[in-house]
Amino acid sequence: MVSYPARLKLAQIPTPLLPLTRLSKALGGPKLWVKRDDLTGAASSGNKVRKLEFLLAEAKAQGCDTLITSGGVQSNHCRAVAVLGAQLGLKVHLLLRSDTQPQPVGNLFLDQLVGATISHYSLNEFRDLDGLFQYWQEHYKNLGHKVYSIPTGGSNGTGAWGYIAAAQELAEDFTKQHIDPYAVVHATGSGGTQAGLLLGFHLHQVDCRVISYAVCDDQAYFAAKVADDLQQWQHKYAPDSDLTSLEPSTIDKYAGPAYGVASADVFDTIKQVASMEGLILDPVYTGKAFHGLIQDIKQGVYAKQHDRDIVFLHTGGLFGLFAQQHQFNNKK
Numbered sequence: 001m002v003s004y005p006a007r008l009k010l011a012q013i014p015t016p017l018l019p020l021t022r023l024s025k026a027l028g029g030p031k032l033w034v035k036r037d038d039l040t041g042a043a044s045s046g047n048k049v050r051k052l053e054f055l056l057a058e059a060k061a062q063g064c065d066t067l068i069t070s071g072g073v074q075s076n077h078c079r080a081v082a083v084l085g086a087q088l089g090l091k092v093h094l095l096l097r098s099d100t101q102p103q104p105v106g107n108l109f110l111d112q113l114v115g116a117t118i119s120h121y122s123l124n125e126f127r128d129l130d131g132l133f134q135y136w137q138e139h140y141k142n143l144g145h146k147v148y149s150i151p152t153g154g155s156n157g158t159g160a161w162g163y164i165a166a167a168q169e170l171a172e173d174f175t176k177q178h179i180d181p182y183a184v185v186h187a188t189g190s191g192g193t194q195a196g197l198l199l200g201f202h203l204h205q206v207d208c209r210v211i212s213y214a215v216c217d218d219q220a221y222f223a224a225k226v227a228d229d230l231q232q233w234q235h236k237y238a239p240d241s242d243l244t245s246l247e248p249s250t251i252d253k254y255a256g257p258a259y260g261v262a263s264a265d266v267f268d269t270i271k272q273v274a275s276m277e278g279l280i281l282d283p284v285y286t287g288k289a290f291h292g293l294i295q296d297i298k299q300g301v302y303a304k305q306h307d308r309d310i311v312f313l314h315t316g317g318l319f320g321l322f323a324q325q326h327q328f329n330n331k332k
């Protein structure tokens with residue numbers, strides 16, 4: 001039995017696990033499924049809501065009234081914190097990274113709508129992110145507030161619980177749907193979903209691989225980041241556990257030109273999946289990962305799993321799609 005720490009009920013779960021029948025047929029196998037974690041909510045949707053159930057419970061337990069977090073200008077994580085912070089009556093301050101004058105669209109529009117305080121920083125200024133956090137923590141402390149700081153993507157030992165719990169939910173889905181999937185495949189960005197899933201399948205004794213398609217950075221980065229999150233979790237919650245068998249499996253060859261920048265074929269995949277299955281992916285995370293998965297299937301990487309089930313974890317990102325919708329106008 002896994003003993004969970006305090007948790008707020010913020011996510012609409014369990015999310016559906018649905019077959020992608022037409023796409024699987026068109027590819028000639030494996031049988032693809034989608035776990036709809038894009039449906040954990042409306043304005044506060046996506047994978048971050050699961051992590052925030054535990055992070056915000058900790059913030060509340062510590063009596064904090066102010067949340068500080070960080071991310072890219074179109075961060076889904078920051079938007080989820082902004083929306084949930086407003087729902088819980090907490091002040092939210094976002095530290096956002098952008099090198100151009102940001103347009104108030106997509107996630108940023110929602111951040112503003114729910115009244116988050118926003119500080120914009122250049123890529124260069126963001127290099128000292130710890131310093132920026134310290135500056136604002138001090139600022140709010142001097143005003144008599146109690147701050148809870150959440151790292152980029154909500155990825156740390158506490159946030160890992162979100163996908164430990166999701167792994168348990170997936171195991172229940174597999175039993176109900178009578179499937180024994182080869183792998184759960186997903187987009188990895190700050191490594192927290194990856195760490196949580198790996199840990200979750202291990203703790204719940206589910207024999208299922210976690211295959212993570214990077215949307216930025218490389219394999220070595222994710223090996224170190226996941227190890228760090230696992231170590232934090234172990235140190236805080238289970239010092240006697242043995243996690244040496246947990247090896248992240250990251251595919252970094254579809255990360256594309258840069259974080260948040262996708263090549264034309266990713267937009268083509270988004271269009272294809274949208275029209276074939278009514279499934280909406282985004283160009284920053286899920287579109288890149290799903291594109292990578294389809295390319296690998298076409299190239300025979302999953303040939304031995306031809307008759308097996310593969311579950312794509314849809315981690316959200318819809319509002320980021322709207323921020324890049326002009327990219328579709330340039331294409332047929």
Ligand SMILES: Cc1ncc(COP(=O)(O)O)c(C=O)c1O
Pocket residue numbers: 046047075076077153155187188189190191192193194285286315316317
């Ligand atoms: C839509 C979406 N998918 C995937 C990810 C990656 O999750 P993680 O940061 O836990 O690696 C993110 C992170 O921001 C996201 O917003």
